[in-house]
Amino acid sequence: MKAIGVEAIAVSKRFGTFRALDDVSLKVGAGSVHALLGENGAGKSTLVKCLLGYYRADGGSFLVDGREATIDRPADADAMGLGMVYQHFTLVPSMTVAENLVMSRADVPAVIDWAGERAVIEGFMARMPLRIQLDVPVGQLAAGERQKTEILKQLYLQRRFLVLDEPTSVLTPQEAEEMLGFVRGLTKAGEISVVIITHKMKEVARFVDDLTVLRRGRVAGGGSARTLGPAELTAMMIGEPQAPADPERRGVPGAEPLLAVVGLRTEGDLGRHGLDIAALSVRRHEIVGIAGVSGNGQKELVEVLGGQRRPASGSVSVAGSAYHAGRAEAQARRVRVLPEEPLRNGCVGRMSVADNLNLRSFDHTADGHQRRWLDRRGMAARAQRMIEAFGIRAPSPQAPIRVLSGGNVQRCVLARELDGEVALLIVANPCFGLDVKAVAEVRARIMAARNTGTAVLLVSEDLDEILELSDRIVVMRQGQIVHETPGAGADAQEIGRHMVGH
C-alpha cells in the first residue's frame, strides 16, 4: 500500500497568549478518509499547518507511517509525501495548467523539455476522472476548475497523504460528488490517505470513515462517521444542539418588478464571456437566487449593478426608471450591495470600523441634505448601534476594518447595507468562509429583509444556500441565463445540470 497513516499526539500551539491548539491528538489510518470538523477559529487549519510544516507546534509530536517525524519546513512534509489543497489557491494565475503542474515539482530541470513533459502529463491525465485543459492560464479557469487543478497537482506530485481544506465549496453538486467519489476510490485502492476539512454534513455521511471535531483548540469529540449523526456533530461543534430553523417567509412577491434588467451585455474580459442577459427581474418580497459555476458572469453582473463595471448595452431599471448605479441614484432608490470579497469591494481597509459603517451615510443628513462637515458624534453613535445590533466583534470601533476576521467584515458590510429602509439588496456569496453560526445569522438577516419587503438578488456559488433562501432560482452559464425555476421544490440535480451545461 502506498498510502501512509499519520498521527498527531498531544499537539499544542500558541499565538501570543491565544491557545490555538491545546493537547490535540488525531489518528488517520492508512487508506482512510478522516474528516476534521469545527467552527472557524476552532484550530483546524492550525493543526494541519503544523503537520505540513508551515507552523511549528509548541508541544506534541507527529507520527508519519508509524515513525516519529520532524517536520520543520514545508519541504520536510513534501519529502514524506504529505500535501495539502488549500482553500485559497496556490496556483500561479498567469501560467498555464501544464506549467503549474511541472513547476510544482521539486526536481524541475534547468531547461524544460515541453514535448516530453506534456506526454507525461497527458498520460497522467488519462488515468484521472477529472478533465482540465492544459494550455489555459489558470487565472482564466473558473474557481471549480482551479480547485480540480489543485487536487490534480497533488496527485501528479504522487502524494501519499493529502489534506483537503473545504474542497467542494466552489463545486457543483455533480462535480463535488465526482471529486469526492474519486478521492474515495483512491483511498480504497490504498493510494492515499486523506484528511478533509468540511462543513457539509452530507459529505461526512457519504465519504468519510472517521472524524474528529475541534472546538476552541481542543478535541470536542470524534469517532466513526457511521455512528455519528448531523445533530450530534453540530452539538459537538458549537457546544449546544441547534437545529437549523427553516426560515419563515412572510409576504408574497409583488406584481411589478422592482429591478428589471433588459438586454444587458458587457464586453468579454480576461478570456471570459461577457454578460448577455435578455431579461431578469426581482420583485418586492422576493429573493431571486442566481446559481452558477463561478466565472460564468455572476461577478460581472454584480459589478454592473454595483457601478463597478460599465455595460456595453442594455438597460437596468429600478422601480420603473433607468438606473446607472451612481451614488446619488443608489441613495435615492435605496439600492444596497453586499459584494463578494467585501473587504476589497465594499470597504476601505485602512479606515476604521466606525468610518466604514458610515460610508453610505456620512455625507448627508437623515433628510437627504448634503453635509459639509462630518457629524463625528452622530457617526460614532450610528456605528455603535450597528456594532451592537449585528454583534460585530472588533477590538474597538476605531480599529482599521482590515484587522477584523472575515465573518466580522461581512457583518459590518451587511449592517451598513441593511441600515434603514432598503428597496433592493444585491448580495454576492454572503456566507463564503463563515462558520456555521454566522452563516445561519447572515441568512436569517437576508430573509428578514425580504420579509419586510426588500427585493433581494442573491448570487451564490453555494447551491444549498440558493435552495434554502430563494423564492425563484435562475441559473447563469457563460454570461447568459439558461434556466429558471421556482424556489419551492426546486431540484438540485436539475439545476446542477444546467450549471455545467448538459
Add this chain to the structure above:
Amino acid sequence: MTGGALTTVAIAMLGGSLRVSTPFLFVSLGECLTEKSGRINLGNEGALVLGAMVAYATSYQTASPWAGVLAGALAGALLGALHGTVCSLARVNDVAMGIAIMLAGSGLAFFFGKPYVQPSAPHLPTLPLGFWSDLPQVRSALDVSPLFFAGVLAAIALHWLFRTTRIGLRIRIVGDSEDAARALGLPIDRIRLVATAVGSGLAGVGGAFLSLVYPGSWNEGLSSGQGLMAVALVVFARWNPLVCIAAALLFGAAGALGPSLQTVGVTQGYYLFYAAPYVVTLAILVLTVAPGRSLRGMPGELSLGK
C-alpha cells in the same frame, strides 16, 4: 513635398528607427525582466545614463568600445543590485526607491563624466547592410549597429527563458503570486534581486548604445527620458519581450520623424515632430486601456502601493 522627398524621409525614418529604437529595446527588455519578477524599476533611467557614461569613459581609456559596452552593462547591473537590495527590505516602496536610483545614477554619471565630455572615444563599428545600394541615403540608413541585432536576440532569448527554463518560470511565479512562490519554497527576494540587476544591466547596454553608437558622444543631455518611456513601453508590450521589439521600433520611428523631416528641409513645426514619441506614448496608452476590461498580462504582484 515631392515623391523623392517622401522616399528620402521614409528611408531616413527606417534608418533612424533602427538607431533610435535600440536603447528603447534594451531598457524595455530590462524593465520587462524586472517587472516579470514583480518589481518596478524606474531607476533604469539612471542605469541608462550611468551606463552611457561608463561605456564612453571605458572606451576612451581602453580604446576598446566593446569593453565599454561590457563596463556599461556592469555599471547598470550594480545600480540595479542596489535597487534590488534596498527594495527587498521591509516597507520600502519600489517607485520611491526607483526615483531615488534614477537621480543617483544620473548624478553619479554627471559627476564622474565631467572629464569625458570633450574627448572623443572610439565608437562601436556598424554593419554596412546598405552595401548593395548606390544611394548614399540608403547606405547610411542601413548602417546598422550589431547592438540592434543583439537586442533582438536578447528579446528572443528572454521569450524562450520565460517559457522553457526553470529560472524563467520561477521569475514568473515570483512575479505573479507570492503565495504560490512561498508554497513552492522559492527565494523570492533573491530571484527579484537577480532579475533587477540583470534588467538594469540591459538598461546599461542601452546607455552604451547612446554614447558609443548614436548619437555617439557623452554629455549631460544625452538621454531624453528613454529609460522612463521604456517603462510605458513594457505596458504596451503587455510584458511580452517579442512585442517589445515591435514597440521599440514604433517608438524609434516616431522619434526619428523630426530628424528625418529636417533632412528634407521641413523646419516648420520642428519641435512638434520631436514630441512625436511622447504623443505616441499617450495615444497608445489611451487606445490600449479600455475601461470595460482588465489590463492583460500584468504580473500579479506588480503594484504601485507596496
